[in-house]
Amino acid sequence: MLSSLRRKATQTVLRATSTQNVNNSPVWAWNEWDPLEEVIVGRAENAICPPLTHEVKANTYEYWWDYYNDNAGKPFGGVEHIKKAIAEMDEVCKILELEGVTVRRPEIIDWSKDVKTPHFEAQGLYAAMPRDILMTIGDDIIEAPMAWRSRFFEYQAYRPMIKDYFRRGANWTTVPKPHMSDELYDQNYPIKNVEDRHRLAEQGKFVTTEYEPCFDAADFIRAGKDVFAQRSQVTNYMGLEWMRRHLAKKGIKLHLVSFKDPNPMHIDATFNIIGEGLVLSNPDRPCKQVDLFKKAGWDIVKPPLPTIPDSHPLYMSSKWLSMNVLMIRPDAVLVERDEIPIQKMFESLGIKCIKASIRYANSLGGGFHCWTTDVRRKGELKSYFDVEYDYPEDFLFNQPE
Numbered sequence: 001m002l003s004s005l006r007r008k009a010t011q012t013v014l015r016a017t018s019t020q021n022v023n024n025s026p027v028w029a030w031n032e033w034d035p036l037e038e039v040i041v042g043r044a045e046n047a048i049c050p051p052l053t054h055e056v057k058a059n060t061y062e063y064w065w066d067y068y069n070d071n072a073g074k075p076f077g078g079v080e081h082i083k084k085a086i087a088e089m090d091e092v093c094k095i096l097e098l099e100g101v102t103v104r105r106p107e108i109i110d111w112s113k114d115v116k117t118p119h120f121e122a123q124g125l126y127a128a129m130p131r132d133i134l135m136t137i138g139d140d141i142i143e144a145p146m147a148w149r150s151r152f153f154e155y156q157a158y159r160p161m162i163k164d165y166f167r168r169g170a171n172w173t174t175v176p177k178p179h180m181s182d183e184l185y186d187q188n189y190p191i192k193n194v195e196d197r198h199r200l201a202e203q204g205k206f207v208t209t210e211y212e213p214c215f216d217a218a219d220f221i222r223a224g225k226d227v228f229a230q231r232s233q234v235t236n237y238m239g240l241e242w243m244r245r246h247l248a249k250k251g252i253k254l255h256l257v258s259f260k261d262p263n264p265m266h267i268d269a270t271f272n273i274i275g276e277g278l279v280l281s282n283p284d285r286p287c288k289q290v291d292l293f294k295k296a297g298w299d300i301v302k303p304p305l306p307t308i309p310d311s312h313p314l315y316m317s318s319k320w321l322s323m324n325v326l327m328i329r330p331d332a333v334l335v336e337r338d339e340i341p342i343q344k345m346f347e348s349l350g351i352k353c354i355k356a357s358i359r360y361a362n363s364l365g366g367g368f369h370c371w372t373t374d375v376r377r378k379g380e381l382k383s384y385f386d387v388e389y390d391y392p393e394d395f396l397f398n399q400p401e
Contacts, residue, residue, distance in 0.1 A: 115153060147180075181211075218267065219235040221271060259285045268370065269318065
């Protein structure tokens with residue numbers, strides 16, 4: 001049952017003007033919950049463990065550092081682990097198709113080949129997490145510049161389908177690719193322990209500098225005419241400013257949010273919008289601007305503790321992948337089969353749980369939201385955030401270089 005706050009948010013939606021897909025673009029999505037019609041699902045094939053470079057070290061847990069050092073350039077998690085992740089995601093594709101969703105997949109690429117540019121040398125990683133590199137805003141599919149050197153050429157796995165969308169009428173935006181030279185990373189960034197990370201995150205200091213724009217698309221979450229984003233280890237203020245200006249042309253506001261998080265990287269296991277005025281907010285990483293959402297009439301739902309066992313490897317992520325869910329439509333969600341507590345939470349909200357198991361896929365760094373990018377949802381551009389909360393115009397220029 002909707003609370004009075006959520007009813008208020010819904011009333012705001014009904015008053016809003018909207019934009020329809022009059023050109024029948026193959027790309028069309030304004031939020032995270034409208035009925036899903038087409039989706040990109042990532043691939044685990046040929047996933048390679050990246051070396052423990054400075055930017056990777058800043059985004060991973062200390063107890064996995066030896067693993068990265070010992071396994072750099074080898075199959076990520078091992079050959080058998082990857083096979084199980086591939087099988088899981090193939091099953092997810094079948095489940096989505098049974099729900100009436102068109103599924104697209106990236107190309108299979110050999111990520112073990114050495115990468116060399118005028119500014120760095122690296123190996124690839126994978127094409128497992130399309131949410132990190134692709135974002136749809138209306139009929140515009142946006143390629144993020146990324147921040148890890150191992151992911152510099154990841155866009156190549158998606159280019160054939162993006163060109164197809166473009167030929168069929170979609171807009172296609174590629175954010176300027178960063179050089180990823182040493183200047184993009186704070187070479188003196190202290191990352192020996194979690195206390196250092198907490199202190200620096202509170203000060204707004206991260207491993208990425210303001211040398212050039214960089215961001216991962218997974219640091220953004222959409223709610224119609226309002227998009228929320230965070231400064232993180234992979235998204236800098238200059239990248240946020242680039243997106244603010246780009247979205248402003250569409251009449252969309254970008255709002256910065258922050259969390260009590262020692263290692264911010266991607267927003268969707270911390271703050272995941274699942275419906276009109278309805279957001280999952282990680283109790284371990286509370287949002288510092290939560291009162292603004294309450295003022296706007298949103299319901300803030302704290303998901304239950306995840307149940308994934310300590311023994312299961314999570315090389316890049318926390319157990320809170322349990323809340324990294326994909327909304328198939330407002331009343332149905334794709335959720336981990338073994339996460340019973342969060343299933344009960346969704347059922348209490350009147351949302352049906354479509355269940356699948358992706359534990360081995362989780363190990364590679366993401367949940368259902370990370371492993372997918374919604375290409376088309378049946379819906380219109382609306383306003384769901386009826387409160388004054390502006391992105392400061394001089395924000396970029398007040399940040400240290």
